[in-house]
Amino acid sequence: MKARPHGTTGSSGYSFRATWMVLCRLPGTHFPLILPGVHPLASFFILRRLKRLGFSDCRVISTEKGLVVHAHR
Numbered sequence: 001m002k003a004r005p006h007g008t009t010g011s012s013g014y015s016f017r018a019t020w021m022v023l024c025r026l027p028g029t030h031f032p033l034i035l036p037g038v039h040p041l042a043s044f045f046i047l048r049r050l051k052r053l054g055f056s057d058c059r060v061i062s063t064e065k066g067l068v069v070h071a072h073r
Contacts, residue, residue, distance in 0.1 A: 014039040022046065028053060036066040043067060
């Protein structure tokens with residue numbers, strides 16, 4: 001099996017780099033936010049961060065291509 005470059009999508013369709021970037025720097029200025037290639041497990045951390053920043057009515061919807069984040073301040 002050939003090694004893939006760092007940050008590329010695997011057979012699951014999710015990118016480790018995209019997931020890590022969202023966990024480190026979640027852009028929270030405009031919603032809905034579309035996060036392509038982000039693994040669904042990141043939704044827990046995204047919701048937790050949004051709640052800490054004072055957002056309410058937060059939702060993360062998992063799609064085939066990534067996550068869609070909804071929140072209101």
